[in-house]
Amino acid sequence: MMPPHLDVDAILADPGVRIVVCCGSGGVGKTTTAAALGLRAAEQHGRRTVVLTIDPARRLAQSLGLSELDNTPRQVKLDGAGSAAMAGRAGAGELHAMMLDMKRTFDEVVLTHTDPRRAEEIFANPFYQAMSSTFSGTQEYMAMEKLGQLHARNEWDLIVVDTPPSRSALDFLDAPARLARFLDGRMLRVFLAPARAGGRSMFNLVTASFGMFSRVLTKVIGGQLLSDLSGFVAALDSMFGGFRARSEQTYRILQAPETAFLVVAVPEPDAIREAGYFAGRLAQERMPLHGLILNRVHAVAASALSEAESLAGAEALDRSGDQTAADALRVHAALARQVAREAAVAAGFTEEHPGVPVAPVPAQPADVHDIEGLREIGATLTN
Amino acid sequence: MRTSDGWPARLHVVTGKGGTGKTTVAAALALALAEGGRRSLLVEVEGRQGIAPLFDTGPLPYQELAVATRPGGGEVRALAVDPEEALLEYLDMFYKLGMAGKALKKFGAIDFATTIAPGMRDVLVTGKVKEATTRTENGRRVYDAVILDAPPTGRIGRFLNVTAETARLAKMGPIKTQSEGVAAFLRSPMTAVHVVTLLEEMPVQETADAIDELSALRISVGKVIVNAGQPALLPTGKVSQGELRRGLVAAGLPADRDTVAGLHAEASAYLTRRTVEEGLRAELVALDQPMVELPYLPGGVDLAGLDLLAAALNPPDHPDTLG
Numbered sequence: 032m033m034p035p036h037l038d039v040d041a042i043l044a045d046p047g048v049r050i051v052v053c054c055g056s057g058g059v060g061k062t063t064t065a066a067a068l069g070l071r072a073a074e075q076h077g078r079r080t081v082v083l084t085i086d087p088a089r090r091l092a093q094s095l096g097l098s099e100l101d102n103t104p105r106q107v108k109l110d111g112a113g114s115a116a117m118a119g120r121a122g123a124g125e126l127h128a129m130m131l132d133m134k135r136t137f138d139e140v141v142l143t144h145t146d147p148r149r150a151e152e153i154f155a156n157p158f159y160q161a162m163s164s165t166f167s168g169t170q171e172y173m174a175m176e177k178l179g180q181l182h183a184r185n186e187w188d189l190i191v192v193d194t195p196p197s198r199s200a201l202d203f204l205d206a207p208a209r210l211a212r213f214l215d216g217r218m219l220r221v222f223l224a225p226a227r228a229g230g231r232s233m234f235n236l237v238t239a240s241f242g243m244f245s246r247v248l249t250k251v252i253g254g255q256l257l258s259d260l261s262g263f264v265a266a267l268d269s270m271f272g273g274f275r276a277r278s279e280q281t282y283r284i285l286q287a288p289e290t291a292f293l294v295v296a297v298p299e300p301d302a303i304r305e306a307g308y309f310a311g312r313l314a315q316e317r318m319p320l321h322g323l324i325l326n327r328v329h330a331v332a333a334s335a336l337s338e339a340e341s342l343a344g345a346e347a348l349d350r351s352g353d354q355t356a357a358d359a360l361r362v363h364a365a366l367a368r369q370v371a372r373e374a375a376v377a378a379g380f381t382e383e384h385p386g387v388p389v390a391p392v393p394a395q396p397a398d399v400h401d402i403e404g405l406r407e408i409g410a411t412l413t414n
Numbered sequence: 415m416r417t418s419d420g421w422p423a424r425l426h427v428v429t430g431k432g433g434t435g436k437t438t439v440a441a442a443l444a445l446a447l448a449e450g451g452r453r454s455l456l457v458e459v460e461g462r463q464g465i466a467p468l469f470d471t472g473p474l475p476y477q478e479l480a481v482a483t484r485p486g487g488g489e490v491r492a493l494a495v496d497p498e499e500a501l502l503e504y505l506d507m508f509y510k511l512g513m514a515g516k517a518l519k520k521f522g523a524i525d526f527a528t529t530i531a532p533g534m535r536d537v538l539v540t541g542k543v544k545e546a547t548t549r550t551e552n553g554r555r556v557y558d559a560v561i562l563d564a565p566p567t568g569r570i571g572r573f574l575n576v577t578a579e580t581a582r583l584a585k586m587g588p589i590k591t592q593s594e595g596v597a598a599f600l601r602s603p604m605t606a607v608h609v610v611t612l613l614e615e616m617p618v619q620e621t622a623d624a625i626d627e628l629s630a631l632r633i634s635v636g637k638v639i640v641n642a643g644q645p646a647l648l649p650t651g652k653v654s655q656g657e658l659r660r661g662l663v664a665a666g667l668p669a670d671r672d673t674v675a676g677l678h679a680e681a682s683a684y685l686t687r688r689t690v691e692e693g694l695r696a697e698l699v700a701l702d703q704p705m706v707e708l709p710y711l712p713g714g715v716d717l718a719g720l721d722l723l724a725a726a727l728n729p730p731d732h733p734d735t736l737g
Contacts, residue, residue, distance in 0.1 A: 057432015057566050088616045161579055333676030335668045344665035356661020358647035359681040366680055368712040396686040398615040
């Protein structure tokens with residue numbers, strides 16, 4: 032069964048599409064794909080585009096002019112070589128790029144939603160310091176926050192987002208709902224209780240199960256830690272409303288037709304399994320999945336030679352001492368085997384999600400880390 | 415106590431950039447360290463269920479189940495750590511909570527601890543790993559080796575350091591004691607972190623970064639494991655269409671123009687790739703860590719493939735002595 036072909040250019044050209052989210056497991060080339068899509072949208076479709084990257088490879092970042100984490104979009108200088116097709120058309124696009132600085136984004140959120148005195152208090156809290164820079168999980172919240180900010184500024188035709196390399200590709204989707212659940216939960220009230228009661232302990236609270244809960248919590252966490260934590264949550268209390276409203280809004284934007292999700296994978300079992308999981312989950316959340324970008328797909332050039340006859344030929348040539356031709360046939364046999372396996376792995380995805388369009392991208396022998404390389408990827412993506 | 419010559423630690427943390435095959439390597443290492451009648455435990459912590467398909471089993475529960483045996487009575491067990499279960503188990507083990515665990519659930523505390531409070535999940539998971547590694551039964555250790563399929567290089571420092579961070583935040587009390595215990599265990603000679611890489615630019619870069627980060631955290635780095643190495647073919651580094659045509663004719667294979675050109679293009683791409691790989695290999699050698707190379711399996715990793723990788727990790731001609 033052949034999947035429908037994914038028309039990437041149609042997505043990039045559609046003025047109704049304002050956000051493209053690239054998601055998938057780690058190591059599948061999400062960041063490179065996001066950068067290539069952004070570049071193509073700017074050069075070929077005349078769109079003012081910003082690419083939000085999470086953790087780009089150093090040389091890719093350099094090629095985009097991102098020499099440091101500075102958390103604000105910078106315009107990427109384009110030499111115009113790729114815009115030849117635009118000649119004569121009005122309104123050439125622009126490419127901007129930024130790298131997410133998790134801690135700085137968190138600081139900005141605090142500053143936006145609270146007064147300066149409170150903000151100082153929060154910045155000084157050891158929990159805040161640990162949470163904003165050390166603990167994993169914060170990156171997902173902050174990536175969504177940054178997306179919300181960029182969207183709210185309404186300065187770009189198109190925002191291309193690279194998602195964090197989460198333990199599960201879905202963590203960033205869950206972040207807003209989790210936050211809302213927490214803010215609605217009784218857990219929060221427990222932490223807030225001592226602070227709101229003016230220093231009185233939470234144990235004055237009445238219901239039996241609540242009392243039991245508090246005892247358990249004190250026993251497990253320890254009184255000192257609990258009161259520090261309570262202080263932290265109380266300090267953040269004033270900004271929760273705004274933070275929550277924002278994350279719910281971002282979630283709704285992700286569900287809207289202005290967003291296009293592209294799942295990125297390579298034809299390997301782990302990546303395809305994650306991609307399938309992701310496709311199912313997006314459907315469940317009613318989020319607009321547009322297709323699968325399948326990176327690093329290998330192909331044989333000498334298609335007349337089967338794997339088996341190449342290996343047999345290599346053995347015959349070994350005996351006659353023709354090392355070079357024998358080795359070339361072995362290279363071909365391994366490639367043919369890999370191609371067959373990749374096709375089988377990719378077919379597994381299509382069997383599971385028959386309606387999802389696919390755009391294969393051929394494997395390159397060397398890594399891509401300049402604008403010209405990104406341009407080529409953009410061209411093969413839309414071929 | 416039985417340890418392995420080439421793999422001296424007891425807890426083997428396997429990390430690597432996403433896509434480098436760290437789960438496969440962790441599984442192969444678990445097989446290798448179950449040779450000679452030993453018992454190993456392969457642990458997965460990210461809820462990805464990546465281990466089960468490698469051993470052709472259904473999804474792993476939060477239980478230590480045998481997934482493979484070795485000649486001579488060796489056994490590999492596997493465990494998928496679920497943070498929520500780990501928390502309830504922890505509470506029950508240390509605090510004899512029973513019903514109170516349900517109250518915690520009702521108040522959203524379990525949710526809080528395992529998903530909202532970033533980092534708590536990692537505290538629970540590393541705690542569970544330490545417990546399994548140090549567990550004894552009738553005075554002897556239950557596992558000769560524990561192999562952890564850990565988070566990728568980008569998060570490994572944070573993951574392994576989270577208990578030290580937590581111990582710092584909790585100035586006293588049970589969480590501090592528990593966290594300090596885990597943090598010390600992860601820094602002891604019992605633990606080694608192995609970094610899996612491919613001969614590709616980003617994985618090699620991340621390998622170097624992870625080694626720096628782990629060293630700064632005083633967590634000991636074990637081996638650099640180079641996965642999916644191409645066989646060394648075409649040693650002269652050159653190939654011409656003429657010799658390929660002659661070879662194809664001599665082997666009785668099609669030797670038309672397209673086939674010769676196609677074969678030549680494939681050989682050239684292989685040589686380009688190999689030149690890149692040689693440069694990257696030199697960068698890895700410069701890191702000055704013990705290095706092991708595993709072959710690329712073009713047909714994918716099945717059980718026979720895992721055995722092959724296990725043998726490459728722990729060559730049978732230098733079998734570990736039981737000491």
